[in-house]
Amino acid sequence: MNKLEARNVNVFYGPNQVIKDVSISIKKNTVTAFIGPSGCGKSTFLRLFNRMNDYIDIFKMEGRIEIDGSDIYDKQIRVEELRKQIGMVFQKPNPFPKTIYENVIYGLRIQGIKDKKILDEVVEKSLKQAALWEEVKDKLKNSALALSGGQQQRLCIARTLAVAPTVILMDEPASALDPISSAKVEELIYELKSQYTIVIVTHNMQQAGRVSDTTAFFYMGELVEHDSTKMIFTNPKNERTQNYITGRFG
Amino acid sequence: MPRIKEKIIETGLALAAVVTVLTTIGIIWVLFSQTIDFFSEVSIVDFLTDTQWTPLFADKHFGILPLVAGTFLTTTIAIIVALPIGLTIAVYLNEYAPKSFRKIVKPLLEILAAVPTVVYGFFALSVVTPFLQNIIPGMAGFNALSAGIVMGIMIIPLITSLSEDALFAVPKSLREASYGMGSTRLQTAFKVMVPAASSGIIVSVILGISRAVGETMIVAIAAGQQPRLTLNPLVPIETITTYIVQVSTGDVAHGSLEYRTIFAAGMALFVFTFILNNISYWVKKKFQEKYE
Structure with missing residues (x-):
């Protein structure tokens, strides 16, 4: 069974249709890259999977999105529960103005977990997973805002990992970072693949090529092509995909 | 020719600025000189430690503490009323309310802020006090409680408006981060947004306190x-401001010691609000850089 499944999804912002009849299947423990020019709907589509578009007043969706076979837009679904299962990392690092420690355990705090032993363990484990532990282990009580941009982003990833999701959505997670920090985040994505299903939106084609197993090319709200990353980059079936990846537009 | 016109305008603007500065200096000058005269006759130790304030009686005592206590009492009650309500409204408007509702409520709140304080005072005396007397038998007709409650209602718009600005200034990305972690709206509001806006909220409370300390009509009428x-x-008290009104409107001889007490009291008031405003300025400056 596929981990994530979208069937005939249409999205409207008021009168504008921003996603047009998109269907896609995403396998467990793979990295899928969404690429496409600005405004193609890839971010909007990504945010459908943890229902982050729900807060937009004029947002309307048709179709069906499933995780492990169950409809996430079903009325029975509690959106808070869904988001514990599907974590998200944003474009700009957005740590809370709290300590590093408090940032990591935020998700557990809101679930009411108070056991210091559990919290300490989770902090260490998550920061290690996010390849940040060695850099911050002696200053867990310092403000997260004092970290560099790259460290902040890895902290945000650690914060997401701490609630033990099965899927991680990443919305251009490295675009606001310098090349070295960016490389670290990419490396991290590669390592996380064994345990998580990752969907990443990126503007950076090389990045998509490096980290992803499959790539989906969006254009004007449509899913033009979804195939193995190798196929997309060496032998795209669609002419528009070819034009985009060879840099003829976008 | 246009150069001269420019000059005239410039001079006019500069004069306007000078007038306000001169006025301020004048007020402080009068306050200081009269206060110094006052303390040449009354010991500053008595002023700060005596527990009785009876300058208008035969047996004169000049202890400011009772007036400070009255001010403290009404202000505390006002903040206890205004902070939870004002902050709740701010959180509601910023996190929950649909835009259309916000558009209606904000101007309404500003109307609340535009009600003359004498009307509030009358409201406290003729509506709130009789109502409270039904619940609390034995409560006096003049008391700190109803004045404080009504003063709190008066301060709500101030706290709401400033707190809402502070909440609004918190980057949207923090809210998204919180939702993304599976927080409910309530958790997002009180575990992320309010702490992140805390400096602005603290400033709103300090300015609220400052307003309550200096508020005159409500306490003069109802307390x-x-x-x-x-x-x-539950008993009648007197605040610093009320005392100043009492003497100013009474028939105390100009230039007498009794007359100078109001400057000493005014000085005490000035020191309080000056300190409070400086604290709020400091808090604002200290915590503002956070997101920059």
Whole structure:
């Protein structure tokens, strides 16, 4: 069974249709890259999977999105529960103005977990997973805002990992970072693949090529092509995909 | 020709600025000189430690503490009323309310802020006090409680408006981060947004306190005119501001010691609000850089 499944999804912002009849299947423990020019709907589509578009007043969706076979837009679904299962990392690092420690355990705090032993363990484990532990282990009580941009982003990833999701959505997670920090985040994505299903939106084609197993090319709200990353980059079936990846537009 | 016109405008603007500065200096000058005269006759130790304030009686005592206690009492009650309500409204408007509702409520709140304080005072005396007397038998007709409650209602718009600005200034990305972690709206509001906006909220409270300390009409009408060193909200008290009104409108001889007491009291008031405003300025400056 596929981990994530979208069937005939249409999205409207008021009168504008921003996603047009998109269907896609995403396998467990793979990295899928969404690429496409600005405004193609890839971010909007990504945010459908943890229902982050729900807060937009004029947002309307048709179709069906499933995780492990169950409809996430079903009325029975509690959106808070869904988001514990599907974590998200944003474009700009957005740590809370709290300590590093408090940032990591935020998700557990809101679930009411108070056991210091559990919290300490989770902090260490998550920061290690996010390849940040060695850099911050002696200053867990310092403000997260004092970290560099790259460290902040890895902290945000650690914060997401701490609630033990099965899927991680990443919305251009490295675009606001310098090349070295960016490389670290990419490396991290590669390592996380064994345990998580990752969907990443990126503007950076090389990045998509490096980290992803499959790539989906969006254009004007449509899913033009979804195939193995190798196929997309060496032998795209669609002419528009070819034009985009060879840099003829976008 | 246009150069001369420019000059005239410039001079006019500069004069306008000078007038306000001169006025301020003038006020402080009068306050200081009269206060110094006052303290040449009354010991500053008595002023700060005596527990009775009876300058208008035969047996004169000049202890400011009863007036400070009255001010403290009404202000505390006002903040206890205004902070939770004001902050709740701010959180509601910023996190929950649909845009259309916000558009209606904000101007309404501003109307609340535009009600003359004398109307509030009358409301406290003729509506709130009789209502409270039904619940609390034995409560005096003039008391700190109803004046404080009504003063709190008066301060709500101030706290709401400033707190809402502070909440609004918190980057949207923090809210998204919180939702993304599976927080409910309530958790997002009180575990992320309010702490992140805390400096602005603290400033709103300090300015609210400052407003309450200096508020005159409500307490003059509803809280009574009996300087009393007490924290009992059910009996008549007197605040610093009320005392100043009482003497200013009474028939105390100009230039007498009794007359100068109002400057000493005014000085005490000035020191309080000056300190409070400086604290709020400091808080604002200290915590503002956070997101920059």
